[in-house]
Amino acid sequence: MGKLDLRRIALALAAPVLAIVVALVITCLILLAAGSSVSGFLSTIFSVPAERNVINILNNASILYLSGLAAAIGFRMNLFNIGVEGQYQMAVFTAAVFAAQGWLPGPINVIVSIILAMLVGAIWASIAGVLKVTRGVSEVISTIMLNAIAVSLTAYMLRKVGVSTGSNLATEEIPRDSWVGGIKLLSGAPNELLGLSLLAVLGGIGYAILLNRSKFGFALRATGTSASAAVASGIDVRRMVVVSLMISGAVAGLIGLPLLFGNSHSYGTTFQAGIGFAGIAVALLGRNNPIGIAFGALLFSYLTEQSNLLEINAQVSPDIVAISQGVIVLAVVIAYEVVRRYRNALEQRQVAAELSTSAPSEATPEATR
Amino acid sequence: MTQTMAVRLRGIGKSFPGVVANHDVDIEVRSGTVHALVGENGAGKSTLMKILYGVQKPDEGTIEIAGDQVVLHSPADAIQHGVGMVFQHFMLADNLTVLENVVLGGEKLYGIGDKARAKIKELSDSYGFGLSPDDMVEDLGVGQRQRIEILKVLYRGAKIIILDEPTAVLVPQEVESLFGNLRELKAQGYTLLFISHKLDEVLAVADGVTVMRRGTTVAAVQPKDVTARQLAELMVGSELPSPSTEDSTVTDDVELSVENVTLAGAGERNLLDDVSLRIHRGEVLGIAGVEGNGQTELVELVMGIRPATSGRVLLGTEDITTWSTAARRNAGIGYIPEDRHRHGLLLDFPLWENRILGHQDRPPTVRGPWINKSGARKDSQRIVDQFDVRTPSIETTARALSGGNQQKFIVGREMSGDPVLLIASHPTRGVDVGAQAAIWDHIRDARRLGLAVLLISADLDELIGLSDQIQVILRGRLVGEFDPDTVTPEQLGSAMTGAGEEE
Incomplete structure (x- = not known):
């Protein structure tokens, strides 16, 4: 049995490793075609990051991880929540405005803001859920539309409540006693790990427990793999669609908070965007598995961080890394499917083999001794 | 008498991971005949036909078509050799006309215009199909749709036509007219290979019968030499345990009652029409019927998957009409889905x-x-x-x-969890004989302990053997009640097809 498990782990790792290798090869081919330096690219990408960069990688990875979790909850239910982007923009804007009022003292202000952000994300996502179960609107279409609305709505509201500082239009700054301090992880680095990046750790643990240990998680996974079997076994699939989208939205609501409370202290026109889409890629790469998503988030964050040096060290545009990331996702989807089919066939053969060898051994027990 | 063989299969074997679907299959089909392939569900008929139609490749054995040994890589190869297949589940585009459906994918044969229209008209007229090329498929009934499928195959020049359980979806009158079409085709020199497990139909239309059991061919007989009973014995094998109940365990406590339930359909006809039934504790109620006459809907209604349009469902004395599926399951309804x-x-x-x-x-x-x-x-x-x-x-x-x-x-x-009512929908469909006997035993044991069972099955012997009461369902209505101790499969069969009904 131990041998089988080793094989399983090897199979599980084979797909992403294969995908990364394929993506690197394709990236190098593109660089060759463009007449850029392949060796410069490789040596920059695989150079050891400085301590300062390590902290950046971890910070970005934790934000990506939350986004990946949000997408993964939808994926496990067979729902494509493309709306993570809009959900977190709405959520972080609301949290920024609320926290800036300073109605509540220090840490309580932070906690209530976190809850508020999750609520806003959940409500924004629930629109897509309700539309799907009552009117049959595909969640892909509705969440894309809701993204567009969310971006415009926050921009509009920002104009109403925001204050201009230079070229940046932003919400009022959060009171100093509600800032969440960083964690000094590496002594040589001038920067710190964002305090609320710990939300990613909590989120990952919560996700694993919810999905694998709870009744709700079972119903979610069951509905995701076979809606027809879920209906026959008494799972209220319509309710599951709305609730799981809301949970996905609630997690999406957390994405902007580490930066808001730990770094920018306000929401403005320069606030980090696009994380919601990157999360989809990270979830795919990590196969919706809590540990897998962590690897995916770290890998993407690492590549993005290293790409900043490309222009200086190798005269290569950092955009090339976005291409690599895209190819990794495409390749990994294909590789997972190949591995899945291989594993199914393998298991069927093993079952057949075990059953056919066990039958005669039952008849002659002493022969097997 | 040396008549040419349209199809000759020799020693065909095919295994999938963990399952041997076919082994040592030998079949000979004379050209210009209707040949039936019979066997229980799971006997390997479909796999064999897929091999003959080029969908699956056999692991071993040879295929001869019209005397030539061939290797079929794809359905296109099969059509090239004159083999066409009519699937049980139609593959038609509803929003296209008959003409468009027929030429789809075969545009090179006669184009898509008047030449194609003339060809379709000619084929339809010469075999009495009564199809007009410009009718929309969505306006046509099941029987007509099936004739379009057959026409598609003829249009592509097939001389050997495989029909996979063609009568499963038809009502009795349509079965008769299908058989009329088949006889007509036979008279024109076509060879028809007809898959079925309905023995009366097989005996009515076939010139030769091959019986399959557990993946292999076990007999080739002439219909005039055998009775339906003998065929059935060949299909299941004589060593088989028969599903018979012993003493009645029926009690006086009603466990499930369905009262005047109607389920409206999309069209004019109700899917279920004023259905009433009662199952007592310790009783097995069998529902017999041709597939698609409301069995699925009845099961889904009792399970709470479909809401009743009118009427009531009671579990014990509790009205569960508006309960969710989860509530019903928690109240002790077990469900073996079809x-x-x-x-x-x-x-x-x-x-x-x-x-x-x-x-x-x-x-x-x-x-x-x-x-x-x-x-x-x-x-x-x-x-x-x-x-x-x-x-x-x-x-x-x-x-x-x-x-x-x-x-x-x-x-x-x-x-598990001590159910009070078990809904068993085709509980032994597609399972091997050993498992079948085991499942029957378990149902009987549970019945003895007071379980009420609603049994839906296409296997009449299973119904007669296990049930304490049999109801026949036809077009959404319960049309007859039978005592399994006295009823014969023939009587059930005619009730299922509405033969005893006044029109």
């Missing part, structure tokens, strides 16, 4: 997680809001032991098991 892959299992989940399915509100698989992993594992192991599910372990995914073992696991699961 399609185990779509409704009964999570194929990629391990067996022990499948134990939770449908029992996600009840111990031992859950504890409060949490999954009870050890409880689910322990009880899965009990099912595996008690119901003789052949699997290396409970960690194996459901997909890897054979159909019979999957079904035994479902039966075991649905009988």
Whole structure:
């Protein structure tokens, strides 16, 4: 049995490793075609990051991880929540405005803001859920539309409540006693790990427990793999669609908070965007598995961080890394499917083999001794 | 008498991982005849026909068509050799006309214009199909749609036509006219290979019969030499245990009553029309009927998957008409669905997680809001032991098991937690004989302990053998009640097709 498990782990790792290798090869081919330096690219990408960069990688990875979790909850239910982007923009804007009022003292202000952000994300996502179960609107279409609305709505509201500082239009700054301090992880680095990046750790643990240990998680996974079997076994699939989208939205609501409370202290026109889409890629790469998503988030964050040096060290545009990331996702989807089919066939053969060898051994027990 | 053989299969074998679907299959079909291939569900008929139509490649054996040995790589190859297939489930585009459906994919043959229209008209007229090229498919009935499928095959020049259970979807009058069409085609020199497990039909139309059992051909007979009974014995094998109940265990307590339930359909006809039935504790009520006459709807209604348009459903004395599926299951209704892959299992989940399915509100698989992993594992192991599910372990995914073992696991699961009512929809469809006998035994044991069972089956022997009462369903209505001790399959068959009904 131990041998089988080793094989399983090897199979599980084979797909992403294969995908990364394929993506690197394709990236190098593109660089060759463009007449850029392949060796410069490789040596920059695989150079050891400085301590300062390590902290950046971890910070970005934790934000990506939350986004990946949000997408993964939808994926496990067979729902494509493309709306993570809009959900977190709405959520972080609301949290920024609320926290800036300073109605509540220090840490309580932070906690209530976190809850508020999750609520806003959940409500924004629930629109897509309700539309799907009552009117049959595909969640892909509705969440894309809701993204567009969310971006415009926050921009509009920002104009109403925001204050201009230079070229940046932003919400009022959060009171100093509600800032969440960083964690000094590496002594040589001038920067710190964002305090609320710990939300990613909590989120990952919560996700694993919810999905694998709870009744709700079972119903979610069951509905995701076979809606027809879920209906026959008494799972209220319509309710599951709305609730799981809301949970996905609630997690999406957390994405902007580490930066808001730990770094920018306000929401403005320069606030980090696009994380919601990157999360989809990270979830795919990590196969919706809590540990897998962590690897995916770290890998993407690492590549993005290293790409900043490309222009200086190798005269290569950092955009090339976005291409690599895209190819990794495409390749990994294909590789997972190949591995899945291989594993199914393998298991069927093993079952057949075990059953056919066990039958005669039952008849002659002493022969097997 | 040396008549040419349209099809000759020799020693065909085909295995899938874990299953031998076909082995040592020999069939000879004379050209210009209607040849029937009969066998139980799961006997390997469909696999064999897929081999002949080029969908599957055999592992061993040879295929001869019109005397020439051929290797078929694809359905296109098969059509090239004059073999066409009419599937049980039609593959037609509803929003296109007959002409458009027929030429689709065969545009090179006669174009898509007047030449094609003339060809279709000619084929339809010469075999009495009564189809006009410009009718929309969505306006046509099932019988007409089937004739379009046959026409598609003829249009592509097939001389040998395989029909996969063509009567399963037809009402009696349509069966008659289909047989008329088949005789007409035969007279024109076509060879027809007809798959069925309805023996009366086979004897009515076939010139030769090949019987399959457990993946291999066991007999080739002439219809005039055999009775339906003898054919049935060949199909199931004489060593088979027959499903017979012993003394009645029927009590006076009504467990399930369905009162005047109607379920409106999309069209004018109701899917279920004023259906009333009662099942007592310790009683098995069998529902006989041609597939598609409301059995599925009745089951889904009792399970709460479809809401009744009018009428009441009572479990014991409790009115459960508006209850959810989950509430009904928790009240003790077990459900063996007709399609185990779509409704009964999570194929990629391990067996022990499948134990939770449908029992996600009840111990031992859950504890409060949490999954009870050890409880689910322990009880899965009990099912595996008690119901003789052949699997290396409970960690194996459901997909890897054979159909019979999957079904035994479902039966075991649905009988867990002391159900009061069991809905068994085709409980032994597509399972091997050993598993079939085991499932029958389990149903009988549970009945003795006071379980009420609603049994839906296409296997009349199973119905007669297990039931205490048989109701016949036809076009959504219960049209006849029979005592299984005295009824014959023939009588049931004619009631199922509405033969005794005044028009």
